[in-house]
Amino acid sequence: MPGYVSDDLTPEEIERQSALYGPFTQAVRELVDATIRTTVADEEIKQAQAEIEALTARLRSSQLDGPFGVRFSQGRRGRPWGNSVVGLRNPVAPPLIIEKHPSGNGEVWSDFHLGAAYEGPPGLVHGGVSAMILDQILGEAAGAGGKPGMTGTLTLRYRQATPLGDLRAEGWIDRSEGIKTWAKGHLIGPEGITVEAEGVFILPRWAREAIAAQDPQKVTPSYFE
Amino acid sequence: MPGYVSDDLTPEEIERQSALYGPFTQAVRELVDATIRTTVADEEIKQAQAEIEALTARLRSSQLDGPFGVRFSQGRRGRPWGNSVVGLRNPVAPPLIIEKHPSGNGEVWSDFHLGAAYEGPPGLVHGGVSAMILDQILGEAAGAGGKPGMTGTLTLRYRQATPLGDLRAEGWIDRSEGIKTWAKGHLIGPEGITVEAEGVFILPRWAREAIAAQDPQKVTPSYFE
Numbered sequence A, B: 001m002p003g004y005v006s007d008d009l010t011p012e013e014i015e016r017q018s019a020l021y022g023p024f025t026q027a028v029r030e031l032v033d034a035t036i037r038t039t040v041a042d043e044e045i046k047q048a049q050a051e052i053e054a055l056t057a058r059l060r061s062s063q064l065d066g067p068f069g070v071r072f073s074q075g076r077r078g079r080p081w082g083n084s085v086v087g088l089r090n091p092v093a094p095p096l097i098i099e100k101h102p103s104g105n106g107e108v109w110s111d112f113h114l115g116a117a118y119e120g121p122p123g124l125v126h127g128g129v130s131a132m133i134l135d136q137i138l139g140e141a142a143g144a145g146g147k148p149g150m151t152g153t154l155t156l157r158y159r160q161a162t163p164l165g166d167l168r169a170e171g172w173i174d175r176s177e178g179i180k181t182w183a184k185g186h187l188i189g190p191e192g193i194t195v196e197a198e199g200v201f202i203l204p205r206w207a208r209e210a211i212a213a214q215d216p217q218k219v220t221p222s223y224f225e
Helices: A011-037 A042-060 A127-144 A205-213 B011-037 B042-060 B127-144 B205-213
Strands: A004-006 A070-072 A108-114 A150-158 A165-177 A180-189 A192-202 B004-006 B070-072 B108-114 B150-158 B165-177 B180-189 B192-202
Touching (some): A011 B011, A011 B042, A042 B042, A127 A150, A127 A180, A127 B127, A127 B150, B108 B127, B127 B150, B127 B165, B127 B180, B127 B192
Antiparallel strands (some): A150 B150, A165 A180, A180 A192
C-alpha cells in the first residue's frame, strides 16, 4: 500500500528528528489554542495573520507533495507522525502518548489533556473528539495484541458529559476470530467513565498478502492508524 | 448551563468579527498543514519555532480564561466558534460549513476538504476523524429538524477507506420520540459512500427546563455542538 514507506532511519536519527519536530509542533499547538482564545485588538490580529502567512510560505518553500504518510524503519514500529490523534508532527493531535501492557495482551492506556481546541458544548469535549480518540485507542489495542486491523465498525455510548481537561483512555481486546478483532475501551474523566466504545478491526487484504509473502522488503504493519 | 453566553451582538458586529477571525484562523490552518509537511533545514525549523512562540505570547497577552464556549445573540442561532468541527475560530476544525434544507426537515449536508492534518493510514482519512465529522453532522440534523440533543449513542460502519481530499457528508432525522431523536448520515468520497452512521441524540434536562420556563433571558439552544 502506498504511503507505508520503509526508510531505514537509525534510532539516533529518529531521536534527533523527534527532538527537533516535537517542540516545534508543540509550539504550533499553543498557537492554535491562543488563536481560539485571544482577545487582542483587531490590528494585532491582522499583524499576526501577516506574520503567520510569511512563516507558512517559508516552511512551504520545501515540503512533501502530499500528507506525511507512515514511515517504517526495518524491523521497527512505524512512525505515524502525521496521525490526527498521536502524530508527533501534527498540531491537530493532542497528541496522545499510548502506553502498552508489556505482555502484549492488547491492554493500552493514555493520560492526556484536552484544551479549547477540542470543545463541543461549552466547556465539554466534543462528542466527535471522544469518538476520534476511542477509535485510535481501540485500533492500538488490536495492534498491541498482535491482531491489527482497520476500523470496520465502531459504537460509542455517551454515559455523561466529558469536561475539557485531564483525561484518561483505556482499551483492550475483547476477542478475535481470524482477520477480525473485537476491541473495547472507554474514556475516563474526573467523575468516572464518560464514554464507552467497542469496535471491530479487520486486517485488510493487502496486509494479509504482505504477511503471507514473508518478504522482508515489504512492510507488515503492526497497526494502521 | 455555563458557557452558553447571550451577548446580544448586532448582525453587523458578528459580520465584522467573522471577517476578522475567519481569515486569521485560516492562516493558522495553513501553518498546521505546513508544520506536518515541511522539509526545510533544521535551523529554519528552530527559527520558525522561536517566532511562533513570540507570536503566541503576544496573542496570549489578552485572552479568555478558558475555552471559547458558545455565544448567542438574542433570537439568533449560536456562534460555536470554538467548535472542533465547525468552529470559525478553531484551526483544528476543517471547518465544515453545514447547509440545511430550508423546510427545516432536518436534512443537512456539507462539502469540505480534508488535508494532511486529518490523516490516519497513509493517504486516508483517520477513521476517528470520520467519526468526529459524522457526530457533528448527525447532531446538526437533529437540531435542524427542531429536535436538538446531545449524543447518546453513535454507531459507525466503515464501508471502504476514505481518501484525503474533497468529501461530502449528509445527515437526516430517521425518527424521534419525546426527548430522543434518531439521526442517520454518511460520508461520501470519490467512489461513493465510505462510512455510514446512526446515533441517538437526547435533549438534556437543563435545556428542557429552560424551554419549559419560556424565559426570554434564558438561552434555549437549537443544537449542542
